[in-house]
Structure formats: C-alpha cells, structure tokens
Amino acid sequence: xxxxxxxxxxxxxxxxxxxxxxxxxxxxxxxxxxxxxxxxxxxxxxxxxxxxxxxxxxxxxxxxxxxxxxxxxxxxxxxxxxxxxxxxxxxxxxxxxxxxxxxxxxxxxxxxxxxxxxxxxxxxxxxxxxxxxxxxxxxxxxxxxxxxxxxxxxxxxxxxxxxxxxxxxxxxxxxxxxxxxxxxxxxxxxxxxxxxxxxxxxxxxxxxxxxxxxxxxxxxxxxxxxxxxxxxxxxxxxxxxxxxxxxxxxxxxxxxxxxxxxxxxxxxxxxxxxxxxxxxxxxxxxxxxxxxxxxxxxxxxxx
Amino acid sequence: xxxxxxxxxxxxxxxxxxxxxxxxxxxxxxxxxxxxxxxxxxxxxxxxxxxxxxxxxxxxxxxxxxxxxxxxxxxxxxxxxxxxxxxxxxxxxxxxxxxxxxxxxxxxxxxxxxxxxxxxxxxxxxxxxxxxxxxxxxxxxxxxxxxxxxxxxxxxxxxxxxxxxxxxxxxxxxxxxxxxxxxxxxxxxxxxxxxxxxxxxxxxxxxxxxxxxxxxxxxxxxxxxxxxxxxxxxxxxxxxxxxxxxxxxxxxxxxxxxxxxxxxxxxxxxxxxxxx
Numbered sequence: 001x002x003x004x005x006x007x008x009x010x011x012x013x014x015x016x017x018x019x020x021x022x023x024x025x026x027x028x029x030x031x032x033x034x035x036x037x038x039x040x041x042x043x044x045x046x047x048x049x050x051x052x053x054x055x056x057x058x059x060x061x062x063x064x065x066x067x068x069x070x071x072x073x074x075x076x077x078x079x080x081x082x083x084x085x086x087x088x089x090x091x092x093x094x095x096x097x098x099x100x101x102x103x104x105x106x107x108x109x110x111x112x113x114x115x116x117x118x119x120x121x122x123x124x125x126x127x128x129x130x131x132x133x134x135x136x137x138x139x140x141x142x143x144x145x146x147x148x149x150x151x152x153x154x155x156x157x158x159x160x161x162x163x164x165x166x167x168x169x170x171x172x173x174x175x176x177x178x179x180x181x182x183x184x185x186x187x188x189x190x191x192x193x194x195x196x197x198x199x200x201x202x203x204x205x206x207x208x209x210x211x212x213x214x215x216x217x218x219x220x221x222x223x224x225x226x227x228x229x230x231x232x233x234x235x236x237x238x239x240x241x242x243x244x245x246x247x248x249x250x251x252x253x254x255x256x257x258x259x260x261x262x263x264x265x266x267x268x269x270x271x272x273x274x275x276x277x278x279x280x281x282x283x284x285x286x287x288x289x290x291x292x293x294x295x296x297x298x299x300x301x302x303x
Numbered sequence: 304x305x306x307x308x309x310x311x312x313x314x315x316x317x318x319x320x321x322x323x324x325x326x327x328x329x330x331x332x333x334x335x336x337x338x339x340x341x342x343x344x345x346x347x348x349x350x351x352x353x354x355x356x357x358x359x360x361x362x363x364x365x366x367x368x369x370x371x372x373x374x375x376x377x378x379x380x381x382x383x384x385x386x387x388x389x390x391x392x393x394x395x396x397x398x399x400x401x402x403x404x405x406x407x408x409x410x411x412x413x414x415x416x417x418x419x420x421x422x423x424x425x426x427x428x429x430x431x432x433x434x435x436x437x438x439x440x441x442x443x444x445x446x447x448x449x450x451x452x453x454x455x456x457x458x459x460x461x462x463x464x465x466x467x468x469x470x471x472x473x474x475x476x477x478x479x480x481x482x483x484x485x486x487x488x489x490x491x492x493x494x495x496x497x498x499x500x501x502x503x504x505x506x507x508x509x510x511x512x513x514x515x516x517x518x519x520x521x522x523x524x525x526x527x528x529x530x531x532x533x534x535x536x537x538x539x540x541x542x543x544x545x546x547x548x549x550x551x552x553x554x555x556x557x558x559x560x561x562x563x564x565x566x567x568x569x570x571x572x573x574x575x576x577x578x579x
Contacts, residue, residue, distance in 0.1 A: 041447075097447040127449040128495040130418065137419065145495055175454045207447060209454050264468070266536070267414070268357075268367035291361040291444070295453050298365055298414075298532060302461060302486065 021078040022052070022067075027235045028189040028227055030056040030166065032083060034076065036232060038202045038283040041068065041099060043140035048072045050099035051195070051231055054080050055186060057163020060089035062115075064184055064193050065231075066103030069141040073103020090115050090161060092170065093151065094195035094231065095178045096123035097207070098131050098139075105147040115161070116151035117172045117180035124150050155182055173197065176213035177206070190226035192239075200233030203282035203289060204246050210254055210296040217247050249278050253296050258303075267297045327422045327440070330390045339386060343434060345426060349373075351435040352385065352409070352427045359442045360417045363450040365530045366441065370425050372409040376402060382409035384428045391421035392528050393493060394560045400537075401522035405515070407478025407540035411523075414530040416450040416491075419443045452488055452531030461486035461532075465573035467547060475579045478538040481521075483513060483549055485534070485571070491527040492559035506568070508533050509554040515577070516545035527559065547575040 024032040033053035041047040047068030054063045054076070061080055067073040080088060091107045093116040094100055101124070104114065128148045135141040153159070161168040166188045173181040177196045184193040196205070197216060206213065221240040228236040228243075236242040256274045271290045279285050336345075355369040372382055381404050387397040402409040409427070417423070424438035452458050468482040485508060492505030511523040511533075520539035539547070553568035 099447065122455075125494040126451050126455075129493065130449045133419065148495065175457065179454050179456065205447060207453050209457065212454075264470070266367075266412070267534075268355075268369070268412075271361075271367075288361075291448060294362045294365050294367075295448075298530075299454070299457070301484065302464075302532070 020075055021082045022072065022075040024053060024079045024083070027229065028191055031186065031189060031191055031227075031229075032056070032079070033229055033235060034079070035234065036099070038232060040284060040287045041139055043138060046072070046141050047099050047102060047135070047139040049232070050097075051229060051233075052076055052100075052103075053193075053229070054083075054088075055163065055166070055168065055184070055193075056084050056086055057166040059086065059164025060162075061086050062090040062092055062161060062163055062168060062184075063088055063107060064092050065094055065100040065195065066091055066107060068099040069102050069135070069139065070105050070143065070147055071103075071141075073106030076103060077106050088112055089163070090153075092116070092161075092182065092184055093120060094183070094193070095181050096120055096127060097178065097196065098135065100195065100231070102131075102135065102141070102143065102147065104149040108149060113152045114149050115153045115155065115159075115170065115182075117182045118154040118156045119172075119180040120182075121150035121154070123178065123180050124148055173216050174212050175209035176216045177204070178208040181208070181216075185225075190224075191229065192220075192223075192225040192227070193229045194220070194231070195229070196231035198228060198230035198233070198236070198243060199246050200230050200236065200242055201283050202232035203278075203285045203287075204249055204292070205288045206250075206253075206292040206295045210250060210299055214247070214250055214254065217243060217250070221247070245281060249275070249282070252278060253292060254300065257293065257297050257300050261297070261301050261303075267294065270297055327390050330395070331388075331422070331424070335388055335390065335395060339388075340426070340434065345434040345436045347436050347438075349437050351382065351429070352425055352437055354423065354425055354437050354439045356423055356439050356441050358440075359444055361444050362448050363417050363443050364448060364452060365414050366417045367412070368415050368423065369412040369536075370410060372427075374409075376404045376406050376409055378404045379430075381406075381430050382427050383430050385409065385411065386426045386428075387415075388424050388426075389415065389417055389421050389528055390424070392416065392418050394527055396526050397423075397528040398523050398525040401519075402537075403519055405518055405540055406520050406538055408538040410536075410538055411521075412536040414534050416528050416530055417441050417443055418450050451491060455488055455490075455531075458486060458488035458531050462488070463569065463571040465549060465551065465571060467549070467573060467575035469575070469577070473541060473577055473579045475541050475543060478540055480536055480538055481513070481547065482534070482536045483511070483573075484532065485511070485549075485551055486532050487551075487553060489527060489529055489531045489533060492556065493527075504555045504557060505559050506555045507553060508551055509568070510550075510552040511535065512550045513537070513539075514548050515539050515541060520547075541577055541579055544576075544578050547577055549573045
C-alpha cells in the first residue's frame with residue numbers, strides 16, 4: 001500500500017514546471033519577501049509556510065531562508081534570477097527549523113556561501129535525521145542528508161556582509177525562539193529581518209528559551225526600524241507596536257507558568273489551563289500552544 | 304493535520320495507518336518480547352496498571368507520561384518492577400522502574416521522547432513473577448520541534464543539580480508523592496555524521512536510586528528516551544521523620560543504539576529532610 005501513496009505524495013510535491021518562480025513582494029527597494037501562509041506543515045503544503053526572500057546589492061544577492069523543501073528553494077532561486085542579474089553570494093539561514101532551511105540544496109553552487117548562527121550546525125546535526133524522517137512521513141517531501149547544508153560562515157556575535165553599496169549586519173542572538181536565531185539588518189533601508197524572533201498573526205512557537213526570548217524582545221523594542229520582517233506574518237511598519245501581541249503572549253505564559261509551579265501544579269495539568277485567554281488572538285493556537293507551555297514549563301521549573 | 308488534507312489523500316492514507324498499527328505489534332512480537340520476556344506469558348490488562356499519555360505528542364522531546372497502579376503495595380502482594388518501552392523509538396527501552404512495599408503505591412510519572420507514531424507499553428511484574436501489560440498509542444507531532452532538548456547549553460550548565468519537591472504536609476503511614484528533578488541534558492548521541500563536529504556520544508542518566516532512611520523506595524534504570532532534565536514522580540510511605548536520598552549515575556556510550564561500549568560517568572546525590 002505504501003508505494004502508490006508515496007508516488008501520489010511525491011507527484012504532488014513536484015511543481016508543475018521546475019522553473020516556476022516563487023511570488024515575491026518588494027517591501028522596500030531591493031528587499032523582496034515571499035509571505036508564507038499560516039498553515040501547520042503537512043503533506044498538502046509540503047512545509048512551504050515561512051516567509052522567505054532576498055536582499056539585492058550592487059555586487060551580491062543575499063537570500064534569507066531557503067524554503068520548506070528543495071523545490072521551494074528552487075522556486076525562490078528562480079524568483080531571484082527573474083528579478084536581478086546580480087549573483088547570489090550568500091544564503092543566510094535564520095535558524096534550524098525545517099520551513100526555513102529545507103531549501104538550502106537548491107542554492108548550492110560555486111561562489112555561494114551559507115551563513116548561520118554559530119550554534120546552527122550543531123542543531124542541524126542533532127535534529128537532521130529526525131527532520132529528514134519527518135519530511136518523508138509528514139511533509140510528503142523526499143530529502144537526503146545532502147540537502148542539509150550547514151553554514152560555511154558562522155556568526156558568533158555580529159558580522160557585516162557587504163553586498164555592494166549595501167551592508168547587512170547579522171546578529172547571533174542568545175537562546176530565544178531557538179538557540180540559533182540570527183537576525184539580518186539592512187542599514188540602507190532601516191529594515192530588520194527578524195524572522196522567527198517576531199511572529200504576527202501566527203502564534204509564536206517556543207523552541208529555545210522563554211526568558212531569553214523576552215530579554216531579546218526588551219532589547220529590540222528599544223531600537224527603531226522602518227520595516228521589520230517576521231518569519232510568519234506581514235511586514236511591519238509600526239515598530240515596536242506590532243511586537244506587542246507576541247510580547248504579551250510570552251509574558252502571559254511566563255506569569256501563569258510561574259504561578260502554577262509555585263502552587264505545585266504538574267506539567268500535564270498546566271498545559272490544560274495556562275494561556276487559553278490568548279486562544280482567539282492567534283492562528284494555529286491549537287497546534288502549538290501546548291508545546292509552548294511544555295517547553296516554557298520545563299525551563300521555568302529550574303528557576 | 305490530516306483534517307486539511309483533501310479527501311483523496313485522506314482516503315489514500317487510511318491503509319497506511321492500519322499497516323503502521325500492525326507493524327507496531329510486529330516490533331513487539333518479533334523483537335521486544337523475545338528480548339525482554341523470552342518464553343514468558345504476559346497477560347494484557349488494565350487491572351494492575353494504567354497508562355496516561357497524550358493522544359498527540361505536541362512536543363516529541365517532552366511527552367508527559369504517567370503510570371497509575373490499581374493495587375496497594377503490601378508485603379504479600381506488590382508490583383516489583385515496571386518496564387516501559389516505546390516500540391518505534393530508535394532505542395525502544397525507556398526504563399525499568401523498581402518498587403517495594405515501602406513505596407506505598409507503584410505509581411510513576413515521567414517525561415519521555417517519542418520519535419514517531421508508536422505504542423508506548425508498560426509491563427508490570429508482580430512479586431510472584433506474574434506479568435501484566437498495558438499500552439497506549441501516541442501520535443508524534445510534526446512541526447518544528449525535535450526529540451531533543453530546546454536549550455542544550457542551559458542543561459549542560461546545570462548538569463547534576465537536583466531538586467526534591469514534596470507536598471507541604473507529609474503524612475506518616477500513607478503514600479506521599481515525591482517529585483525528583485534531575486538536571487541533565489540526556490544527550491541521545493543520535494546525529495548526522497556528515498555534520499558532526501560536536502557531541503559524538505550519548506550521555507544520559509542510567510541509574511536512579513531513592514531511599515528513605517536507608518530503605519529503597521524507588522529505583523530506575525533509564526536510557527536516552529527520558530527527556531532532558533529527567534523528572535520523576537513516585538510515592539513513599541514514611542513511618543517517622545527522616546531523610547530522602549537520591550543517588551543518580553550517568554553514563555556515556557559510543558553508539559546511540561548499542562550499550563556494549565559505554566563509559567561509567569558521574570554520581571550525583573541529593574538529600575531532603577522529611578518532617579511529617
């Protein structure tokens with residue numbers, strides 16, 4: 001029974017023509033974003049759910065996140081070459097999650113450097129085989145170990161990337177959304193690509209450190225940006241206004257979980273009651289909220 | 304997740320679901336039963352112990368899992384040990400938990416890693432050798448999480464730290480619940496060779512022994528399926544004031560799914576004064 005099903009899923013995974021370009025929007029001159037839909041990654045959307053895009057300089061293009069599968073990576077690459085003749089020099093991975101890195105292999109070519117947080121390679125190594133299994137089982141995507149490409153350039157604290165007439169400042173954050181979050185700031189246009197450090201509409205997903213994330217939010221909130229690009233959700237032009245729902249959600253988790261731990265409540269009971277006042281404020285709340293409470297609880301009980 | 308699949312895909316998926324369920328019994332019948340209970344009769348029933356686990360494992364790294372016993376631990380009739388297995392995990396053995404009449408109740412709660420859709424099964428062995436099994440099917444979640452800890456460095460920094468948590472009012476002569484928290488990354492050692500530049504070996508809590516005034520109340524042999532920062536809840540019956548003591552030993556093995564080449568690790572201890 002497995003063979004026909006696999007064929008069916010694989011057939012669905014292949015785009016109609018290999019050269020179909022991913023739809024992108026120019027949010028400010030030279031910065032193009034493909035906005036993902038708020039869906040749980042599955043065999044229907046093949047993990048194509050995150051915001052992806054690229055930044056064009058005079059000499060180089062930097063791709064920011066490569067897609068949920070190699071085909072989506074190829075479609076993003078096509079969008080780059082439909083937009084500009086400038087070559088891709090860098091593929092920046094903002095963190096280890098499969099919807100952001102599974103398209104890496106589509107960009108592998110001489111002259112293309114992969115860039116990530118200094119803890120990204122470790123996270124890829126530890127999670128890679130699990131992610132490959134899940135891609136086959138749950139995303140209907142066939143991938144192999146060669147599709148997982150660790151960074152050539154590792155960012156320890158902060159690093160500048162010169163694209164020609166445009167300098168990107170990459171920042172490696174302490175554990176927050178994951179333990180390998182990297183943000184990309186374009187001085188030229190005052191645009192901050194926060195990726196999954198910022199969620200709008202789509203419920204935030206916690207896979208790093210709740211306290212760390214709130215600490216990063218406090219720092220980012222004090223800065224001013226003209227545009228901020230989230231990993232999931234629309235581009236933001238009213239910073240730090242659009243950060244407030246995420247800040248509120250994460251703060252609420254922290255407050256309620258601390259109170260539950262103090263009362264001696266157990267994890268499995270806490271996930272049934274904590275944070276449900278936020279249910280109607282977010283897309284995919286039912287898919288991720290309990291996982292968020294679980295991860296946060298396990299962190300906060302060691303305070 | 305399946306709810307948004309088109310009908311045609313949903314129909315196509317059904318036979319696979321059934322095949323997967325049948326395969327679950329195959330691993331038990333062909334591999335696990337012969338390995339752990341060769342030639343032994345096992346009764347399948349919920350009369351001795353019951354399992355509680357979420358239907359869907361939202362976080363594969365941390366699935367809360369609880370065994371509730373339905374019999375009182377007495378000198379003549381008690382649950383001696385409970386073996387826990389996750390059939391489809393790369394290393395199915397979760398733990399072997401030991402109890403005594405002094406445990407009061409052979410209940411145990413823990414957090415485990417569940418890699419893919421799988422039966423979780425618990426086999427209780429009575430003091431007279433009788434074996435009773437119960438099981439529950441857990442669906443693994445998709446999404447972005449993976450069955451390892453979220454913040455490895457944080458867990459490493461706290462390595463070996465332990466905490467006991469008890470109810471405010473401890474009562475003599477009846478079972479009281481104890482929570483033992485152990486800070487340990489419980490590294491699986493499962494990783495991709497071509498990207499490996501980091502943690503090459505597994506490193507996990509292997510033995511847990513808890514005594515009250517020197518008498519054992521709870522023991523556990525555990526493995527990589529226990530979540531980072533192992534967390535156990537169990538019972539003990541204090542007869543008077545005294546001291547709970549936990550001794551925890553870890554190990555490190557060359558290969559993630561083989562236990563023949565391992566190095567003895569460290570021993571961590573923690574005590575707690577009980578004042579009923």
